[in-house]
Amino acid sequence: MARQFSLAYLTVLGCPPPEMTYIAAQAGYDYVSLRPIYMGLPGEPNYALNENKELMRQTKTALAETGVKLHDIELARIHDGVDVKKYLPAMEMAAELGGCAVLSSIWTPDRKFYIEKFAELCDLAKPFGLTVDLEFVPIASVFDLKGAIDVLRTVQRENAGLMVDTHHFHRSRDKIEELEAVPRGWFHFAHLCDAPAEIPASKEEMTRILREARLYVGEGGIDVAGILGRLPEVPYSIELPHVARVKEFGYAEHARRCLQSAKDYFAAHSREQNF
Incomplete structure (x- = not known):
């Protein structure tokens, strides 16, 4: 079975869903990973497809014309005071477009609250046939593999x-061997990128690289092959924001380079990691 790749929203940050879909098709991706949940970040466009019928129509057309499929949507954040029912319209839209998953992360230290809300989010997504996939982020409240496993074992959904995410895994200082004890059925997709091996000392520098300066796979110092070699075969969503390269190359060429570097990396490491 051929390896499958998705173009993640942050890789082409600010690109509208229809254009993103055509770019993905041109570069050779199988899927797109969209952000139809508006997060209200400074300068971020609102691509809430459930609220914009014309944008939804254009996105449907792009998916139909290219054969590219929607893989997952983001980002259903669990934060203080969140009502996860607000994510229902986006999940309904994802199901309508044939999506598989909802990406979530946790940004509140209140364990009782986030366990309750993550479980509720899973229950809301189930009728749409969607998984809810928890991403641990080194600058978030649930920041490492241990914390994410605690959530999943507790909610039992x-x-x-x-x-x-290969970047987050490395930055959270997790041990690659720990992945071997994780139930295989929990893995539905993974985020792929690279970064310098040295872990930034400050949260500010960690955040800067995370949001705007990740590297092409094989260009940095993360043991990407070691991480992926402990996962089952899943689609790889390339989440590789790099502001300077997008400015230099444009969305389409940056997306192409992301995919080509990933394929080259897999080809170079396939034997040693049993890919």
């Missing part, structure tokens, strides 16, 4: 999953 069939459609709950664990989403490993």
Whole structure:
């Protein structure tokens, strides 16, 4: 079975869903990973497809014309005071477009609250046939593999999953061997990128690299092959924001380089890691 790749929203940050879909098709991706949940960040466009019928129509057309499929949507954040029912329209839209998963992360230290809300999010997603995949982020409240496993073991929802981002895994100082004890059924997809091996001392520098300066796979110092070699075969969503390269190359060429570097890396490491 051929390896499958998705173009993640942050890789082409600010690109509208229809254009993103055509770019993905041109570059050779199988899927797109969209952000139809508006997060209200400074300068961020609102691509809430459930609120914009014309944008939804254009996105449907792009998916139909290219054959690219929607893989997952983001980002269903669990934060203080959140009402996860607000994510229902986006999940309904994802199901309508044939999506598989909802990406989530946790940004409140209140364990009782986030366990309750993550479980509720899973229950809301289940009728749409969607998994809810928890991403641990080194600058968030649930920041490492141990914390994410605690959530999944506590909620015990069939459609709950664990989403490993190679950048975040390395920055959270997790041990690659720990992945071997994780239930295989929890893995539905993974985020793929690279970064310098040295872990930034400050949260500010960690955040800067995370949001705007990740590297092409094989260009940095993360043991990407070691991480992925402990996962089952899943689609790889390339989440590789790099502001300077997008400015230099444009969305389409940056997306192409992301995919080509990933394929080259897999080809170079396939034997040693049993890919």
